Amino acid sequence: MTYQRNPVKAPRVSGLALKALVNTMESSLGAVVLDKLVKDSGIERWRELSPGDAPPLQHPLPHGAPAAEPQPATEQATRAIAASPPPPERETVSAYLRAYREGGLEPVTVVRRLHVAIERLDSGKDRLGLFVARKPEEVLRAAEASGERLRSGKPLSVLDGIPVVLKDEVDLAGFPTTLGTKFRTHAATADSTVASRLKAAGAVILGKVNMNEIGINPIGLNPHHGAARNPWNRGHMTGGSSSASGAAVAAGLCPLSIGADGGGSIRIPAALCGIVGLKATWGRIPETGVPPLCWNVGHVGPMGLTVDDVAALYALLAGPDGQDLVAQMQPPHHLSGYENMNLQGVRLGICWPYFEDAAPEVVARCKEAVKALTHAGATVVELPPPDLNTVLWTHSCIILSEMAASMRQEVEERASDFGLDSRTNLAIGRHFRAIDLVHALRHRHRLTRELLATMANVDVIITPTTATTAPAIPEAALPDGESNLPVVDALMRFIRLANLTGCPALSVPAGFDRAGLPVGLHLMGRPYEEHLLLRLGRVVERATEHRKPPTHVSVLR
Known part of the structure; x- marks a missing residue:
């Protein structure tokens, strides 16, 4: 089979034309318009493609080999961070620890500096559009408690005193979980896991x-809370949907953040903002307290300035909580071999026509990252091309059907309160038939089974994370935004299979394009082998140039 990607035929639409399109989709004529839209995009070939004997159930994810090292993941992460001196001018978790324990800096001092920086970066006409809710006095109290523990030599963990932000898709007691809407205003009564x-x-x-x-x-655009802007160039997108989770780390406000990923929503902003993002194996990190939007493809997970930072947060977050059903049946998480920079025996699966289906500078930087991996001892195994049309429609049917179902009551009661791009996608989700969803679930099973067979011969599959660096924000179309499916395709082209199958995937910085915008490399692994992805990401990171974005704060100096 030769590599083929069907061109996106949908026009770019904004303003009055987008409003008219959405109103038509939601009217009695909507079925006709939607039918033409999805048919033009290739759904009929997918509907006719047999899933074989696959049932509409997820293929069981194998547990693989047990950890080679007996230490718990948190101990392994602590050891790795303690052994890694922070790169100059990078305010990593390691840099925070040294500032607290050797430089005499107090968490309260850091938090006060951060409050000043947040007010400066996130207010006025040049705001980055990061925060939707803060309680500065509560944050100061938490910092004071952390300082007391650090002074007494009794930190709770390697992350004690480290600032973190949460995507507004994760419950935090006392704060509304708006999901980026304007109508979810009730405060959560309990913390998410x-x-x-x-x-x-x-x-x-x-x-x-x-x-x-x-x-x-x-x-990364939001009609209610404003566009989240990229610290590398505020006229460009952060990517989404964990838009500000990526931008806050890139801007220096924290070395760690929490994102959520149903279709690249951790990895895309990580790539466009020049940071690291991990979508762990499906269920590896419990979703308890994360309002359900897409049950079968959704993941919550860590984003951070460096691979060590993300490894530390992954070690803390992963593991069953006794409540999330998907999280219950999994092997213990670990970071076995994480510090080993010798990649002898590691096989990198690459389909070159697929890998090269991206902007030339993205391809060039990602090839340099592959070269760093092979110089460390890894070998490249060439793979056959994926069936992108099947992957696209299988993922689109599942995620949009589930989102339409999760938002059904809200759409019925207050459709006009949603942004235009959300209404467009929700209309497509409602347009799918029940047999489409069953068909998609059967293909998910088949695609997972086939991917696991492929990965018997390779350890990771490597592509760019996105086919382009951060696109320009369509300023004239704000606040409503636009429907621009070619941009969406460029951001999601390499993303969907990891969500469909539940396999873990990591985006790690791989350099910059000519305009100074970050490029991300994407590594997808076998279920429950996050430790190998992080190990390879660490090798790429140490071979890659690092810079600070033009919009950036330093709070440790």
């Missing part, structure tokens, strides 16, 4: 940050 584990580790949660409305688009 993710927030609870962060608090138990002593991390200082600065607040809730901006996201694409209901996480339904990968571009």
